[in-house]
Amino acid sequence: MSATSGILLDDVTLGYARHPAVHHLSGAIGSGSLTAVVGPNGAGKSTLLKGIVGMLKPLSGSIGLGNLTRRDIAYLPQAAEIDRSFPMAVYDLVAMGLWKRHGLFGGMGRGDSQRIGDALGAVGLTGFENRPIGTLSGGQTQRALFARLLLQNAPVILLDEPFNALDTRTVSDLLDIIRRWHGEQRTVIAVLHDMDLVRAHFTDALLLARSPVAWGPAHEVLTAENLFKARHMIEAFDPEAAICSRDAA
Numbered sequence: 001m002s003a004t005s006g007i008l009l010d011d012v013t014l015g016y017a018r019h020p021a022v023h024h025l026s027g028a029i030g031s032g033s034l035t036a037v038v039g040p041n042g043a044g045k046s047t048l049l050k051g052i053v054g055m056l057k058p059l060s061g062s063i064g065l066g067n068l069t070r071r072d073i074a075y076l077p078q079a080a081e082i083d084r085s086f087p088m089a090v091y092d093l094v095a096m097g098l099w100k101r102h103g104l105f106g107g108m109g110r111g112d113s114q115r116i117g118d119a120l121g122a123v124g125l126t127g128f129e130n131r132p133i134g135t136l137s138g139g140q141t142q143r144a145l146f147a148r149l150l151l152q153n154a155p156v157i158l159l160d161e162p163f164n165a166l167d168t169r170t171v172s173d174l175l176d177i178i179r180r181w182h183g184e185q186r187t188v189i190a191v192l193h194d195m196d197l198v199r200a201h202f203t204d205a206l207l208l209a210r211s212p213v214a215w216g217p218a219h220e221v222l223t224a225e226n227l228f229k230a231r232h233m234i235e236a237f238d239p240e241a242a243i244c245s246r247d248a249a
């Protein structure tokens, strides 16, 4: 992976219909870092990922990508946002990871079947090539989506609650792939709720409660005091506020 200065968040406010969901966030996600975004429900974690991937334009502030473009970012939304009813075989879903290489209507190149087979093997889905995606279990679906991410070969990978409702075996297998990406100096940012998992496997953590509570080495961020503060901040938040109090002050 090429070296970049990482992702720079400069006083970023993100929201919907001008209602801010993430307020005044500044900091850098270093290139090659393994960062967990944590915080209570409604803290703005998914919103932040959507801002970084370019699906949401900041209401104010800016998100800088250094020498990367949006096309260098692979994004796995929450499972609930993925339409599994689309009639498609596992092989074709995973092959979509090669679109960046070939373009939407480009043909498959030599070696692509091998690459797809390798990616399916890496996630333990060899033999599932022809299965319609609608017939997969939740864990198998997430494995197939990780295979697609493997083929995307992106320097930045954003994962929104990738382990939600998965059994320990599947989590462990997918964590191996995340570790592999980290070893390849890719930047990995994952929204997670399991604090023990973050402490054990992630180098950095950003604790959000619409505003940033703490950001830095995971073991320094995930203290009982910070987590309590984040919960308190979310409970005290007025979701109907049209503009944030800091802007109004």
Ligand SMILES: Nc1ncnc2c1ncn2[C@@H]1O[C@H](COP(=O)(O)OP(=O)(O)OP(=O)(O)O)[C@@H](O)[C@H]1O
Pocket: 016, 021, 039, 040, 041, 042, 043, 044, 045, 046, 047, 048, 239
């Ligand atoms: N499309 C949308 N339109 C309007 N408001 C939204 C939209 N998506 C999210 N929000 C609101 O923005 C706030 C932050 O939501 P977000 O999904 O980013 O939180 P989260 O930290 O990812 O939560 P969770 O842990 O529950 O997934 C919430 O109050 C939510 O209701």
